[in-house]
Structure formats: structure tokens, C-alpha cells
Amino acid sequence: MSHKTFNVDLFNFITSSPTSYHCVDRLSKLYKEAGFTHLKENTVWNLKAGTGYYVKRDNGAIIAFTTSPGYPEVNDSSSVCFLGAHTDSPSLKIKPAPFSYTAGLGKLGVEVYGGPILATWFDRNLAIAGRINYIDTQNHFHTVLYNSSTPIVYIPSLAIHLDRSKNNDNHINAQTHLPLLLLQKSSDNEFNFNEWLLDELKKKDLSPAEVLSHDLFCYDPLPPQYIGKDEEFFNAHRLDNLASCFAGAKALIDAAEQRRACFFICNDHEEIGSTSLSGADGSFAMDVFSRVYPIPEDRQRIKYNSLMISMDNAHATHPNYADRSDDNHFIELNKGVVIKTNSKLRYATNSVTSGFFKLTCKQADVPFQEFVMRSDLPCGSTIGPVTSALFGIKTVDVGIPSLAMHSIRELTGSLDVFHLYKAILHFVSRT
Ligand SMILES: [Zn+2]
Numbered sequence: 001m002s003h004k005t006f007n008v009d010l011f012n013f014i015t016s017s018p019t020s021y022h023c024v025d026r027l028s029k030l031y032k033e034a035g036f037t038h039l040k041e042n043t044v045w046n047l048k049a050g051t052g053y054y055v056k057r058d059n060g061a062i063i064a065f066t067t068s069p070g071y072p073e074v075n076d077s078s079s080v081c082f083l084g085a086h087t088d089s090p091s092l093k094i095k096p097a098p099f100s101y102t103a104g105l106g107k108l109g110v111e112v113y114g115g116p117i118l119a120t121w122f123d124r125n126l127a128i129a130g131r132i133n134y135i136d137t138q139n140h141f142h143t144v145l146y147n148s149s150t151p152i153v154y155i156p157s158l159a160i161h162l163d164r165s166k167n168n169d170n171h172i173n174a175q176t177h178l179p180l181l182l183l184q185k186s187s188d189n190e191f192n193f194n195e196w197l198l199d200e201l202k203k204k205d206l207s208p209a210e211v212l213s214h215d216l217f218c219y220d221p222l223p224p225q226y227i228g229k230d231e232e233f234f235n236a237h238r239l240d241n242l243a244s245c246f247a248g249a250k251a252l253i254d255a256a257e258q259r260r261a262c263f264f265i266c267n268d269h270e271e272i273g274s275t276s277l278s279g280a281d282g283s284f285a286m287d288v289f290s291r292v293y294p295i296p297e298d299r300q301r302i303k304y305n306s307l308m309i310s311m312d313n314a315h316a317t318h319p320n321y322a323d324r325s326d327d328n329h330f331i332e333l334n335k336g337v338v339i340k341t342n343s344k345l346r347y348a349t350n351s352v353t354s355g356f357f358k359l360t361c362k363q364a365d366v367p368f369q370e371f372v373m374r375s376d377l378p379c380g381s382t383i384g385p386v387t388s389a390l391f392g393i394k395t396v397d398v399g400i401p402s403l404a405m406h407s408i409r410e411l412t413g414s415l416d417v418f419h420l421y422k423a424i425l426h427f428v429s430r431t
Contacts, residue, residue: 014236015224018129018217028056034256065263065264067292076301081427084384085310090113091114093110094180096213106181110178112178123154127153130146131146243412243417244400244420267280285390308348310383314398315402331371337400339357341397360427398420
């Protein structure tokens with residue numbers, strides 16, 4: 001398979017995953033098509049050897065796992081290939097009662113979700129997606145995914161003539177500058193946002209009586225696009241961290257025939273600190289792992305032998321801001337998977353897990369690079385440290401090199417996600 005063939009499926013995955021909920025929905029369809037069995041947390045599980053399963057929580061997190069041919073037997077060398085990624089990305093979240101008028105224009109108020117580069121959300125055609133909770137005519141409660149798919153809202157910039165300092169000091173007030181332009185006021189009737197959502201759901205062959213609540217985000221509906229003289233790069237929305245979700249899921253599916261014990265955790269809410277029902281700093285992963293291996297001693301023996309590869313995007317060196325990178329650790333697009341280290345353990349990598357990942361890459365014939373932050377700049381983090389600490393498992397933090405992290409469109413090399421996939425495929429299929 002070429003990287004271009006791989007990227008066709010990657011681009012489709014990114015396009016159909018505008019929110020964490022849609023990402024989980026898409027992943028569950030991929031697992032189902034590959035023969036994995038859907039498990040619900042409220043049912044009894046009768047797990048079999050050499051089989052694939054997946055479990056979802058709160059629409060935003062999903063764990064897929066495969067059992068070994070010898071399951072449930074555990075011996076001194078039993079191990080599980082752990083993988084981790086996150087399903088959410090920085091965004092603008094629509095408020096519970098968002099609608100208001102100013103100067104004849106109807107707007108939707110938003111909260112900032114995570115740490116987006118806010119300036120990149122202006123002057124874009126934005127779509128709306130997320131989940132909506134409603135009752136039907138029998139007062140039955142339903143939760144449904146929603147995606148406008150086409151652009152529907154917009155944040156126009158203030159003209160340069162009205163703020164001459166804009167190019168020097170583009171201060172953005174989230175309360176007053178970010179409300180989304182939705183409509184022009186008309187004389188016939190007052191607009192009600194929940195009633196508008198009700199009409200949107202009716203168009204989708206549902207029979208809602210009343211919309212109760214929602215988690216709706218805006219996003220850039222433009223599909224991923226190649227750029228560069230020879231299509232060396234591509235840009236996309238939510239590349240952080242859909243790239244890792246897709247690379248991990250495809251590797252798990254493609255290696256499923258080998259039936260090694262694997263465990264791929266995709267958590268929600270990494271961008272806002274991970275403490276939640278479906279976040280990495282929550283109970284989901286351990287709840288599921290404890291049901292797959294109910295005997296505490298078995299779990300501890302497995303964890304001792306196991307390694308987690310925590311996948312999240314890394315910073316490539318920006319050609320116009322190269323002074324923001326450590327001189328000896330320049331990271332190049334298309335030049336390999338990035339291993340991330342930090343002395344304060346903002347990344348969970350240590351020398352042992354880094355060495356193991358390098359060996360994996362060598363065996364898979366995949367290049368790798370090493371990232372460390374400049375010593376005079378603070379370092380970001382990932383789900384790696386919290387998962388490693390909660391789970392008690394050796395972890396390496398890796399990811400694709402990317403530019404413009406947390407912009408509405410992020411950029412990576414055309415080879416980069418394919419490189420990550422090949423390394424992960426080797427990790428989950430080695431014997
Ligand atoms: Zn991330």
C-alpha cells in the first residue's frame with residue numbers, strides 16, 4: 001500500500017469526524033466492519049480467545065481490544081500492546097442558550113473549548129456538529145449525533161480601518177468577538193435556537209417533540225487538501241488527534257488476524273485536562289481492562305510486561321520561527337515519527353521506552369526523530385503521563401510532526417501518518 005492510498009481512507013475518516021462523538025461513531029463502524037464485537041458496559045461480557053471487541057463511553061471515548069489465542073490464561077510473559085490517543089480537538093462550543101441579536105443580525109454565543117488559535121476561526125465558512133438530546137412524543141429520551149455538514153455560521157473580522165493596530169496586537173475577547181453570525185432578523189417571527197434544532201432533526205427522519213440540551217461545536221467542513229509543489233504536505237481540521245486515532249485503529253484492524261492481545265484507548269477531553277467520565281484521567285480504561293482481566297494479580301503481571309504507545313501530534317520545526325526549536329532537535333515533516341521527551345515528564349517517555357520505540361521503528365523500516373522543547377520554553381503535554389501513572393504502565397509518547405498545532409487547519413507531511421501507522425502495525429503484530 002502506498003501512502004497516497006492510505007491517505008484516501010485517512011481523509012475520509014477526518015472528513016467524517018468533525019467532533020469527538022463523530023470520531024467515536026466512525027471508529028466503531030470501522031471496528032464493526034472488521035468483525036469486532038460491540039460490548040456495552042451494562043451487559044454481561046462473555047469474552048472469547050482470539051477475538052476483537054470495542055466499548056464506547058458517553059459518545060466521546062472508545063476502547064477497542066483483542067484477546068490472545070490463549071486468553072484468559074495469563075503467564076509470566078503475558079503482555080498487552082497498549083495504544084492511546086484522544087478524540088477531541090480545540091474548538092468553539094455553542095452555549096446552552098446561545099441566541100441574541102445585535103444590529104439586526106442573529107448570533108450564537110460560544111465558549112472556547114481547549115486552546116485554539118482563535119484568529120484562525122475568523123472569516124471561515126463554519127459548520128456545526130455534535131450531539132442533541134431530545135424527547136419524542138412518548139416522552140422517551142434520545143441522544144442523536146448532528147452534523148450540518150455544510151457551512152452555516154461565520155465570524156467576520158473587524159475591518160482593518162476600524163482597528164489599525166490589528167496586525168500588531170490582535171486581542172480577541174471570547175465573550176464579545178467570537179459569537180457566530182447565523183442569520184438576519186426578519187419581521188415575521190422570533191428565532192428560537194432549540195426549535196430550529198428540532199426542525200433540523202425532523203429533516204433527518206426523526207420524530208422529536210422537544211429538544212432538551214446539546215453539545216454542539218463549530219468546525220471547518222473543508223476536506224483535507226494536499227499542498228506543496230509535489231503534494232508533499234496536506235492540511236486538515238482536527239489533525240490533532242484524528243491522525244493518531246486513525247493510524248492506531250487501522251493498525252489494530254490490519255493486525256487483528258494475528259490476534260495478539262491489544263488495547264487501544266481513545267479518550268475524550270484531552271484538550272481540557274482529561275478529568276471526565278470519558279477522559280484519560282477517569283475510570284474508563286481501568287474499568288474495561290479490569291473486566292477483560294478480572295483477577296488483580298493477572299492485571300499486574302500483564303502490566304509489568306507491557307508497554308503503552310501514547311500517540312499525539314508533535315511540533316515540526318517552523319521554517320519562519322526556527323528559533324522556537326532546540327538547535328539539536330529540529331523536527332522535519334515527512335522525516336519520521338517523533339519521539340517526545342521532557343525531563344519534567346510532561347511526556348511519559350523515558351530512556352527505556354524511547355529505546356524500545358526506536359527498535360520498533362528500525363524493525364518496521366520507519367524513520368524516527370526526537371523532540372525536546374527548548375529549555376527556555378514551557379512544554380505541552382498529552383494523555384501519556386496521566387495514563388501511565390493511573391495504569392502503572394511504561395509509556396512512550398510519540399506522534400506525527402505537524403505545523404500550526406491548534407489552528408483550525410493544521411499541516412503535516414503526506415508521508416507522516418503512514419509512517420506512524422507502519423510503526424504501530426509492527427508494534428501490534430510482532431510476536
Ligand atoms: Zn493532541
